[in-house]
Amino acid sequence: MLMRLFAAIAVFLVPLLLVPTTSEAHGPTRQKVTLTTSVPAAPADVWAVIGNFQDMSWHPAVFSSTGEGGNAIDATRVLTLGEASGPTISEVLYKFSDEKMSYSYRITDVKVEVLPVTNYSSHLTVKPGKDGGSLIEWRGAFYRGYPNNDPPENLNDEAAIAAVSGVYKAGLDALNERFSGN
């Protein structure tokens, strides 16, 4: 699993490009990705595993997470990927509901060599599924990593979609294995 994700991430490791970044600049077309998986576990049980903004240990690519503010709005976390010295992603929580079993966060800082996106926001939600099971839904909205016109291939819209899809798939696959008891 870990290897698979890193293979996915490695594709997008690019030499440092001279990307002129004002931090909020972005490309012309916002992209969206929605991935779901069904698991044979009650929504409350799934939410108990993934419904804590400060604990992303369920995702195979996340080595560690440190943060402040718990699950309150504006809480922050820094995810370290792969190993102790791995790349990091800084995120902030902007919506959280135990009742709706959903939280929303956005990335405040990530290098495009790690995840080739800008202006990234995401929702993670658990909904009732079939036969008492759960549907886990992970959605992202983002612009490509290259904020200017005519992006290089590794920082274009397709690269952004592929990278985010890879991260979501790795996480949902891990949850699927976990709750299917395989």
Place this chain on the structure above:
Amino acid sequence: MNVFRGIKPLILCTLLSVSASATTLAGSFAFVTNQNSSDVSVLDLDQRVEIRRIPVPGKPAGIVVAPSLSAFYTVSPDSKTVRKFDLATCQLITEAQLDGGPTGIALDPKSGQVFVSDWYNARIFVLNADDLSLSRNLQTGSAPAGLVVDPDGHWLASADRDANQVSLFDLKDLTLIQRINVGVRPFGIAVDPSGRIHAANVGSNSVSIITPKTASVIATVPVGERPYGIGFADGKAFTTDQYADTISVFRLTDFELETTIDVGEYPEGISSADDGKLIVSTNWFSNTVSLIDPVKVEVIGEIETGDGPRAFGRFILETPPGERPCSKTE
């Protein structure tokens, strides 16, 4: 409500065909650019149904509906294309390829000029509304996005996102009147019924309100997270708060926030419709529009669209009784 209202019945009667199921009610339609599926959904807001899906390649976002020209215009930033369609047939009339990053669009029907912002090159393209030929460029601040033309024909304004300012131009000769500092990263821009400019600041979660005559900010209203578009009805302003999935409502008299309404995910374009009796807002992630009663301030309906509805611009068409867009065959 707008400058076209008076002349509309005269012109539209000749250009739009009368449908067989004509009623005595005036019609209200939305032309929604679906950026991710590269098309436009034409929605009948009274029947609450999509009546046409028009393919528009290149990820369209910007739109302006021009009833006095019996046309609507779209901007596709990915293919850098501006297109002109016939309102009566919804067929493509002509298209033009531009440089840079064409994004927002507005139209001055009196002079027959179309304005298109260039996100990447701090300028506005000035095009002939008839054949889309380029006549000149206007210089703006960095990353111009939303554009709005004064319904009374005096000015053109652009929201210059990365310059934190609004550029105000004199429509007479297209000279710069003033650059006006607003909040952080203004993107959407609109004019209220009293002729004031509202710029939605996505970076500071506020709306800056400008009096064009003095070119000054008279109020700054805090709204929900990432405000994007602004619409007006019943003496109120409605902003789409992209990250909050809400619409913030504030009064146009004292600029006090009244309430917020839950809508779909990533609300974007917003406008009044049905002669001010309806507010229509698109939900980019949910692929729907929300219909809001501006008096009761509640959601009263939803219509499905294509993928990624933006409707960035003036996207509502109001028609006289019995007349419908896209109803005429060539």
